Amino acid sequence: MKRIILPIAICLVAIQLKASTFSDKDTVTVKTGDVFSKKAKIAAPTGPVMVTSLNSFIDSINNNIPDSMPLYDWITDDIHQKKFNFGNIQDTVNIVLNDSNDHYTPPVKGNITSKFGKRRWRYHYGTDIDLHTGDTVRSAFNGRVRISTYSKTYGHVVVIRHNNGLETLYAHLSKRLVKVDSILTSGTVLGLGGNTGHSYGSHLHFEVRYFDEAIDPMDVISFESHNTHYDTLAISQCNFMYREELKLMSAIVWHRVRSGNTLGHIARKYGSSISKICRLNGISRNSILRIGQRLRVR
16 A cells, blocks of 8 residues: 555655646736737637726726826827727727716717718818707717817817727817816717817817727717617727728828929929829819819829
């Protein structure tokens, strides 16, 4: 019996020594340079990995920090500050839109006059909603005001960071009714509609962003039924496919016509030809050029 017990005891000691030298580094994979980290699984995943919490970001929203203390990444003087590039993410992030603590409220009810997407020489990162100057504009979800300022481009603009991590932007207002750090509930009036900044006619320019990456508002909201498509928004690489369009647009070169410019002068400047410039812009050799007119040259 002693001869049997001794080998067993030696084996148990060896197993314990091996276990004591085991390190978490053998089982944890970390993505460097971003905010995600997760434990590796023994079995290969059969679908996208669902990430339901971004602790450092969400904690900064939910912690009861006095207004006099700076929140993590709480920038109140810069509308757009890149925080994370979602262009190449492989994971899917779940964002709760409607639950017992929060729900969507239409900022304003009106017809869509311009959608998210490519314009002639620039990209439109929001949805434009028709309104009359002075119409009330409301917060889409519960949240805290990060920006309340006047911008040359946006005019009177308000940016709200919501408890679910999304940010919404409300631009071209005629008047702002909230201040930075104000706590708002869904449906709170934040300003009055208008036509300020780079705007042609009264409307609300409405954006949805996540870590300052623009998302097509129509991916989130049905503006016809004035509700969200679903109670939960799954953010993935699909939401940022428009980046491919941006790459193509960056290769396009525009020329703004100045006094004395002719098609021949412009063609020589860019190493092009008059016929090519005419084809790119749908004009003829005899077209009259206007000062300030934009012409595509490449």
